[in-house]
Amino acid sequence: MSRRPSRAARSPRSRLAGWAALAAGVMALTACTAGAYSDTVVPTPEPTSTESASSAPAATAEPAACDDPLASYTPDATLPAPTALPSGSTMAAIRERGRLIVGVSADSLLLGARNPITGRIEGFDIDMARLVAKAILGDPDKIELRVITAAQRIPVLTGHEVDLVARNMTITCDRWEQVAFSAEYYRSGQKVLVSLDSDATSMSDLSGQKVCAPAGSTSLDRIAEYPGVIAVPGTTHTDCLVKFQQGEVDAITGDDTVLAGLVAQDPYAKVVGESFSEEPYGLAMAPDQVDLVRFVNAVLAQAEADGSWMASYDRWLAPALGPVTAPPTPVYGR
Amino acid sequence: MSVTASRPVPPPPAVVTRSGPPPSPLAAAGVPAMPRRRRSTPVTMRWIAIALVVVGLGVVGGAVQTFVGADRALARADANAAQLVRVQSIQTLLVQADADVTNSFLVGGLEPVDQRQAYTDAIHTATMLITQAATAQPADQAALADLSTAVTDYVGTIETARANNRQALPVGAQYLKNASAGLRADAVPVLTALISANEARVDVELRNARNAALVTVASLVGLAVLVVAMVWLARRTHRYVNWPMAVALALLAVYLVVAGAAMASLSSTVTQARDGSFAQMRDLAEARIAAFDAKANESLTLVARGSGAAFEDAWQQQATVVDQRLTSAGYSAGSTGPGGDLAGDWAAYAAAHQQIRALDGGGDWDGAVALATGTTQDGSSVAFATFDVHSGEALSGRTEQLRAELDRPRGSTIPLAVVGALVGLAVAALSWRGLGRRIEEYR
Numbered sequence: 163m164s165r166r167p168s169r170a171a172r173s174p175r176s177r178l179a180g181w182a183a184l185a186a187g188v189m190a191l192t193a194c195t196a197g198a199y200s201d202t203v204v205p206t207p208e209p210t211s212t213e214s215a216s217s218a219p220a221a222t223a224e225p226a227a228c229d230d231p232l233a234s235y236t237p238d239a240t241l242p243a244p245t246a247l248p249s250g251s252t253m254a255a256i257r258e259r260g261r262l263i264v265g266v267s268a269d270s271l272l273l274g275a276r277n278p279i280t281g282r283i284e285g286f287d288i289d290m291a292r293l294v295a296k297a298i299l300g301d302p303d304k305i306e307l308r309v310i311t312a313a314q315r316i317p318v319l320t321g322h323e324v325d326l327v328a329r330n331m332t333i334t335c336d337r338w339e340q341v342a343f344s345a346e347y348y349r350s351g352q353k354v355l356v357s358l359d360s361d362a363t364s365m366s367d368l369s370g371q372k373v374c375a376p377a378g379s380t381s382l383d384r385i386a387e388y389p390g391v392i393a394v395p396g397t398t399h400t401d402c403l404v405k406f407q408q409g410e411v412d413a414i415t416g417d418d419t420v421l422a423g424l425v426a427q428d429p430y431a432k433v434v435g436e437s438f439s440e441e442p443y444g445l446a447m448a449p450d451q452v453d454l455v456r457f458v459n460a461v462l463a464q465a466e467a468d469g470s471w472m473a474s475y476d477r478w479l480a481p482a483l484g485p486v487t488a489p490p491t492p493v494y495g496r
Numbered sequence: 497m498s499v500t501a502s503r504p505v506p507p508p509p510a511v512v513t514r515s516g517p518p519p520s521p522l523a524a525a526g527v528p529a530m531p532r533r534r535r536s537t538p539v540t541m542r543w544i545a546i547a548l549v550v551v552g553l554g555v556v557g558g559a560v561q562t563f564v565g566a567d568r569a570l571a572r573a574d575a576n577a578a579q580l581v582r583v584q585s586i587q588t589l590l591v592q593a594d595a596d597v598t599n600s601f602l603v604g605g606l607e608p609v610d611q612r613q614a615y616t617d618a619i620h621t622a623t624m625l626i627t628q629a630a631t632a633q634p635a636d637q638a639a640l641a642d643l644s645t646a647v648t649d650y651v652g653t654i655e656t657a658r659a660n661n662r663q664a665l666p667v668g669a670q671y672l673k674n675a676s677a678g679l680r681a682d683a684v685p686v687l688t689a690l691i692s693a694n695e696a697r698v699d700v701e702l703r704n705a706r707n708a709a710l711v712t713v714a715s716l717v718g719l720a721v722l723v724v725a726m727v728w729l730a731r732r733t734h735r736y737v738n739w740p741m742a743v744a745l746a747l748l749a750v751y752l753v754v755a756g757a758a759m760a761s762l763s764s765t766v767t768q769a770r771d772g773s774f775a776q777m778r779d780l781a782e783a784r785i786a787a788f789d790a791k792a793n794e795s796l797t798l799v800a801r802g803s804g805a806a807f808e809d810a811w812q813q814q815a816t817v818v819d820q821r822l823t824s825a826g827y828s829a830g831s832t833g834p835g836g837d838l839a840g841d842w843a844a845y846a847a848a849h850q851q852i853r854a855l856d857g858g859g860d861w862d863g864a865v866a867l868a869t870g871t872t873q874d875g876s877s878v879a880f881a882t883f884d885v886h887s888g889e890a891l892s893g894r895t896e897q898l899r900a901e902l903d904r905p906r907g908s909t910i911p912l913a914v915v916g917a918l919v920g921l922a923v924a925a926l927s928w929r930g931l932g933r934r935i936e937e938y939r
Contacts, residue, residue: 199635202693204642204686261859268801269666278664281603281865283801306859308802400670407656407667427665 228335232442234345235452236494237460244300252454253298256325261304262295265318265327268309269400271423272478273330283307286419289474290347290445290462291328297461311397313378316340319448326445326458330417332380333444342451343444344458345492347471348479350417351437352381355406355424362413364435365391371412374402381416384439399424406431417441422482442490463492537732538938544725545931548741551718552924555748558714559755559916566705566762567909573701574902575632577774580694581895582629583636584781586622587687588788590647592884593618594676595792597654599877601661601672602798602865619651629690639690646682650675669799676796695778702770705905708759711916715752718923722748725927733934740930744923751919758912762905769901777894779825783818784887787842790814791880794849798856798865808853815849818842827890835890841883848876 247254256262266288267274274285292302310318315331318324319341330350333343354373356362365373369390375382377395385393394411396402402414403424414424421433445462447454465471471489480486596615600607626647630640653675660668722745730736793811797804819842822828827838848867851874856864868876 199633199693199697202636202639202690204639204689263802263859265802269670271666275666276669278661278666278668306802306861309800310803314803398670400667401674403667404670404674424667427660427667 228338230493230495231333231335231338231343232346232493233496234343234444234459234492234494235455235496237456237463241297241457241460241464244298247298248453251457252325252451253457256298260299261306262291262298262326263306263308263324264291264295265310265315265324265329266291266307267312267329267398268307269398270330270420271426272482273419273423274328275423283309286348286474286478287328287330289470289478290465291326293465293470294326294445294458294461297457297464311378312376313397315378315446319446322448325451325454326447328445330419330443331446332417332441334380337446340449341446342449342455343446344455345462345494346442346444346490347462348419348443348475349490350419350441350443352384352415352439352441353418353421353433353435353437355414355416355421355431355433356412357406358430358432360413360432360434362434365415365438368413372410373413373415374405374411375399375415376402379416380439380441385415403428418483419479422479426482459492459494466492538935541729541931541935541938544728545928545935548721548725548744548927548931549924551714551721552744552920552922552927554714555711555718555751555920555923556917557920558710558712559751559920560913562708562711562755562759563909563913563916565707565710566759567906567913569701569705570766570902570906570909573698573705574899576694576697576701577777577895577898577902579629579633579636580691580698581777581781582625582632583687583690583694584785586625586629586643587684587691587785588781589618589622589625590650590679590683590687591785591788591792593622594650594679595788595795598672598676598792598795598799599869601657601669602795603869606662607658615654619647622647633694636690636693639686639693643683643686643690646679646686650679650683653678673799676792698774699770702766702774706759706763706766708756708763711755711759712752714920715748715755718748718920719745719752722923722927725931729931729934735934738930738934740926740933744926744930747919747926748923751916755912755916758908762909765901765905769898773894773898773901776825777891777898779821780887780891780894783821783825783838784884784891786814786817786821787845787880787883787887790818790849791876794852794868794876798852798861798868801861802856811849815846825890825894833890834893835886835888838883838887838890841879841886845876845879845883848874848879852876 242248244257247257266283267285268276268283270285270287272285274283274287276283288307291307292305295305296302308318308324310324310327310329312329315327315329316337319327327341331337331343332350333346337343354362354365354368356368362368362371365385365388368388370392372392372394373385374394374396375385376398382393382395385391394402394405396405399414399416399420402411402416405411406414407428414421416424418433418437425431425433445458447458462471466489475486475489593615596611596618597607600611600615623644626640626644630637653671657668657671657675660671662668722741726738726741726745729738729741790811793807793814797807797811800807819839822839822842825838826833829839829843831837831839852864852867855861855867867874871878
């Protein structure tokens with residue numbers, strides 16, 4: 163009707179109707195121009211950050227050779243009293259500061275774990291560190307525990323952020339290149355944890371399955387020795403337990419000490435087989451603080467002599483790993 | 497509806513008023529206006545009449561499009577601003593829930609009841625808001641579904657953390673860390689996308705609301721065509737004033753002025769709202785999100801126990817954001833606004849945080865935790881709660897203000913559209929009638 167405007171002869175009413183219809187048409191046309199919005203798009207990030215630690219165990223070059231990784235620096239004949247530390251020594255500087263700073267784990271049950279009830283970090287490794295604090299400062303509580311991941315153990319020492327790392331650290335020739343170790347204070351071995359209904363009895367049975375170990379650990383490196391086993395890095399062993407419980411991995415490998423702590427938290431897991439590696443634990447220190455290494459060796463020797471090592475072992479590890487008669491024999495001569 | 501406007505209207509100044517002689521039907525010879533000399537005058541008049549009706553309808557369309565469009569655009573801007581507030585609230589609540597639950601894991605033992613309650617309340621409100629937001633904006637539904645999934649994952653992982661914590665198993669703390677990291681990796685990008693999408697929608701609608709082009713162009717074209725037609729008619733018929741058309745011209749001219757003034761006022765109100773309360777609302781919301789994130793990072797720094805340098809860096813970054821946003825929202829140091837001295841509140845919290853860092857850095861982790869979680873007046877949680885309450889008041893004040901400012905111009909848009917439509921129809925009808933009389937004279 164808009165193309166043929168009403169003639170003058172038409173009745174006023176029909177004319178009115180024509181105008182009204184026209185107006186309605188125009189309104190309808192203009193009102194519906196406001197359309198819906200296009201959907202909100204969420205940018206998809208590149209899958210990087212989640213597995214940031216996975217690049218750590220790269221460069222598995224030829225293992226550095228050394229005569230005996232277990233050989234540490236010979237301790238002085240007698241352990242000086244906290245009040246009689248040699249001036250200018252690393253120990254004196256620590257005493258000056260008022261506390262020993264130690265890199266530890268807060269989630270390796272039995273070795274170094276935060277007690278959820280008290281909030282305190284405790285375990286066998288922590289006891290070793292407290293022995294050192296007591297020898298330097300006269301008080302095992304004058305200690306600052308910095309929680310670190312396995313991959314951070316070496317960087318925090320080379321950066322002098324901590325005095326000591328007491329975090330189930332295996333003594334190896336490779337690591338001697340970057341840090342210094344005390345004499346061996348515990349001999350562990352690598353085992354594997356699987357679910358309760360698994361038939362596997364060793365790593366060799368896990369071909370095609372996913373096995374988790376902390377990034378930057380010797381355990382993760384060793385998975386590569388079993389063809390077909392898929393290595394999955396976690397940030398810590400406890401992160402591996404989370405992955406295990408969520409079905410992301412089929413097994414976890416690590417030292418018997420650590421696995422004992424994991425099994426204690428999950429009744430649907432079991433540790434199988436014999437140890438397939440030797441994991442001598444040492445307290446790690448910065449390579450330029452040899453005086454501290456000698457001092458710590460003296461502390462460990464004293465702990466063995468006065469029974470405090472055995473008391474700590476009996477408290478933390480004996481229930482899960484069985485009794486032992488003595489700590490490993492220290493080797494010196496570096 | 498048509499020719500009601502027959503009251504005396506002063507003739508347009510361009511036309512000389514003269515009571516001319518009676519029309520001579522064939523007086524058109526020699527008039528140079530029309531190029532097509534062969535077409536007979538009545539036919540040309542008919543075409544001009546049709547053209548003027550079309551022009552009148554154009555004015556109807558222009559007025560309706562402009563004012564109804566502005567009204568709808570303002571309504572949509574308001575709805576989008578409400579959605580923006582909703583999404584920002586969701587982000588604030590999620591970050592707050594995370595800060596609460598992280599803080600409660602810091603202290604040994606079970607979670608404090610009130611902190612657990614604060615976490616639960618925040619999650620409940622956030623879940624409710626996600627549902628409301630999905631109803632309010634269909635375009636956000638896909639993103640909100642992703643967000644919902646991320647929140648479900650987060651809540652599930654937190655519950656696993658609690659179940660393990662309840663049995664004193666250290667794996668609980670790992671579940672907490674994974675949940676927190678997952679929330680930041682999965683939920684925050686979705687929220688960021690939702691916020692920027694809704695900000696963009698508000699901007700677009702505010703721009704749409706200020707668009708006066710159609711009514712202006714239609715009215716100006718109408719005026720021009722009317723004037724040309726009247727001049728042609730005057731020369732052709734020697735009747736200098738065609739009254740119906742003169743009335744139409746006057747009506748249109750008046751409407752153009754009124755509509756122009758109305759759009760100018762609407763435009764300035766909208767610009768003011770966009771640069772004023774809307775900008776401040778955005779700033780305050782962003783300040784609050786950054787503040788809660790900083791608080792969560794404070795707890796995560798302590799949870800990390802000496803390895804939390806990355807979290808402290810994040811705290812510093814977020815604190816800078818808080819300072820910037822507060823300043824641009826008009827709360828620079830020392831100045832107060834609705835909600836009080838927000839910069840002062842934040843500075844008090846930041847001071848408590850520095851003290852916590854000093855204690856932690858000095859090896860007194862237990863003291864730092866006590867200060868971070870305690871309920872003493874100098875503790876960071878108390879200082880933060882003050883900032884939370886005051887900044888929340890300021891934000892809701894700004895939001896109310898914005899909604900009022902967007903609502904105010906809407907009182908005049910629909911009447912102006914109706915008046916515009918009537919004027920357009922009147923122009924069409926009056927022109928038709930004015931030319932119709934001349935055409936009749938040729939019969």
